[in-house]
Amino acid sequence: MKRLLSGILVLTLILGCPACGRNAEQTELTSGERATSVSDTESESEETGAGENDGENMQNVLVAYFSATGTTKALAETAADLLHADTYEILPQDPYTDEDLAYYTGGRADKEQNDPSARPEISGSVETMGQYDTIVLGYPIWHGQAPKIICTFLESYDFTGKTILPFCTSHSSGIGSSASNLHALAPGANWLDGKRFAAGTSKAEIESWLDENDMTPNETTVSAVVGEFDFEKRTVLLNSGYEMPIMGLGTYSLSDEECYNSVTALLKSGGRLVDTAYMYGNEAAVGRAVRDSGVPREEIFVITKIYPGEQFANPEKAIQEALDKLNIGYIDMMLLHHPGENDVKAYLAMEKFVEDGKIHSLGLSNWYVEELEEFLPQVHIPPALVQNEIHPYYQENDVIPYIQNLGIVVQGWYPFGGRGHTSELLGDRVISDIAKAHGVTSAQVILRWNLQKSVVVIPGSSNPDHIRENLDLFGFALSDAEMRRINELDRHEKHDWY
Numbered sequence: 001m002k003r004l005l006s007g008i009l010v011l012t013l014i015l016g017c018p019a020c021g022r023n024a025e026q027t028e029l030t031s032g033e034r035a036t037s038v039s040d041t042e043s044e045s046e047e048t049g050a051g052e053n054d055g056e057n058m059q060n061v062l063v064a065y066f067s068a069t070g071t072t073k074a075l076a077e078t079a080a081d082l083l084h085a086d087t088y089e090i091l092p093q094d095p096y097t098d099e100d101l102a103y104y105t106g107g108r109a110d111k112e113q114n115d116p117s118a119r120p121e122i123s124g125s126v127e128t129m130g131q132y133d134t135i136v137l138g139y140p141i142w143h144g145q146a147p148k149i150i151c152t153f154l155e156s157y158d159f160t161g162k163t164i165l166p167f168c169t170s171h172s173s174g175i176g177s178s179a180s181n182l183h184a185l186a187p188g189a190n191w192l193d194g195k196r197f198a199a200g201t202s203k204a205e206i207e208s209w210l211d212e213n214d215m216t217p218n219e220t221t222v223s224a225v226v227g228e229f230d231f232e233k234r235t236v237l238l239n240s241g242y243e244m245p246i247m248g249l250g251t252y253s254l255s256d257e258e259c260y261n262s263v264t265a266l267l268k269s270g271g272r273l274v275d276t277a278y279m280y281g282n283e284a285a286v287g288r289a290v291r292d293s294g295v296p297r298e299e300i301f302v303i304t305k306i307y308p309g310e311q312f313a314n315p316e317k318a319i320q321e322a323l324d325k326l327n328i329g330y331i332d333m334m335l336l337h338h339p340g341e342n343d344v345k346a347y348l349a350m351e352k353f354v355e356d357g358k359i360h361s362l363g364l365s366n367w368y369v370e371e372l373e374e375f376l377p378q379v380h381i382p383p384a385l386v387q388n389e390i391h392p393y394y395q396e397n398d399v400i401p402y403i404q405n406l407g408i409v410v411q412g413w414y415p416f417g418g419r420g421h422t423s424e425l426l427g428d429r430v431i432s433d434i435a436k437a438h439g440v441t442s443a444q445v446i447l448r449w450n451l452q453k454s455v456v457v458i459p460g461s462s463n464p465d466h467i468r469e470n471l472d473l474f475g476f477a478l479s480d481a482e483m484r485r486i487n488e489l490d491r492h493e494k495h496d497w498y
């Protein structure tokens with residue numbers, strides 16, 4: 001993940017970090033390095049399904065896209081990032097299964113593409129379409145054409161006077177007539193020529209395509225505040241100056257191929273945050289999946305941990321071992337797995353690797369108020385993150401604000417209660433009712449509850465559908481009353497010994 005360059009930073013002191021004699025920072029930066037906080041506009045954006053822009057964008061651009069397997073989504077997000085534009089994912093009411101997508105089998109996608117009147121229903125809508133004057137429209141090529149759901153989308157709004165810039169991804173076909181065949185569905189729009197991109201197209205290539213279409217953002221000045229979640233970019237600015245995604249994948253208990261496949265599925269689905277540890281025995285598999293993904297290294301954020309005992313006693317060796325196993329150049333964040341003998345020594349060793357640029361950010365796992373009070377005065381670089389057990393039955397409502405007030409981001413493990421407790425938590429009446437009301441799953445409700453408390457989520461899963469679902473947290477928002485109902489579920493019931 002990108003570091004916010006010091007050359008363009010104006011650092012403003014907003015929070016004291018008394019333990020470390022350093023400060024959390026408010027960071028001002030040009031829009032080219034944007035990390036805008038939009039939390040006050042977030043609730044509206046959740047209703048519409050499209051992110052609200054902050055009024056400082058160069059133009060009112062919406063990047064709308066349909067993506068069945070994540071290829072188009074990744075490029076749409078890159079374009080939106082470059083343009084500081086809102087995004088809207090066109091989601092089918094009836095999601096496509098792998099079987100539906102198997103082409104030349106006479107399956108659902110094949111049938112729809114052969115049926116001129118097919119208009120697959122869309123789940124949700126862009127209620128604020130009126131505010132956009134330009135739509136970047138992305139889709140995969142299905143039998144040489146845009147999927148029929150794009151027709152549904154175009155027929156759902158009045159695009160008169162708006163500019164539409166189409167792009168597609170495909171296995172090998174060009175954009176062909178797929179875009180021009182859409183013109184009749186939005187006849188009042190100013191259609192620009194479309195372009196086809198291959199999977200994994202670089203950010204630079206997308207940027208030059210946007211430039212060619214006169215879509216370069218102004219260098220407006222926007223600001224980011226350490227610890228505040230940016231629901232539009234789905235990142236948080238750490239006190240180390242790096243941005244971290246606010247949701248990702250935990251790899252505890254996933255080994256080798258399972259871990260490789262899960263990280264691969266995450267990256268394919270647009271997820272960019274992976275949590276591993278020496279103790280999980282799968283750092284090498286994580287590294288391999290990152291290297292094989294084709295996703296630019298700087299877009300991915302990998303957390304790993306070193307463990308008490310032998311590793312804390314010989315921390316330099318342990319850290320080097322993690323770097324070697326991961327083999328991804330640098331480690332985005334390294335944590336101490338839990339308090340233990342030599343923890344300060346181990347942390348001070350990690351600080352040296354930060355100075356050498358081998359680790360970007362540091363953090364702690366399973367540290368609570370007393371442990372932090374004792375630990376923080378003994379180190380120089382403030383931890384950027386504390387990762388603790390957090391779920392509706394163990395909420396840590398006293399610990400979380402304490403940590404956040406230090407300018408440290410909180411991340412939760414065991415979001416679904418951990419082994420042996422998951423079905424009880426996911427089946428909890430309160431959570432199931434809320435899930436039903438929003439048309440989402442209990443897992444999504446729990447993850448969204450965390451995000452609304454500014455807690456980063458790293459649910460573990462080896463199921464690609466669940467991995468995708470666990471990233472899909474931005475099409476709904478929990479009301480204050482729903483947040484309170486979940487808060488009332490707290491039983492102070494720890495499910496692991498840390």
Ligand SMILES: Cc1cc2nc3c(=O)[nH]c(=O)nc-3n(C[C@H](O)[C@H](O)[C@H](O)COP(=O)(O)O)c2cc1C
Nearest residue numbers: 067068069070071072140141143144170171172173
């Ligand atoms: C039903 C169907 C038909 C497809 N037809 C074509 C095609 O005609 N030409 C092509 O190059 N790729 C074709 N593909 C491959 C997709 O266009 C390609 O994998 C695309 O990048 C997927 O984008 P997505 O991951 O955003 O869904 C087809 C895929 C499906 C599911």
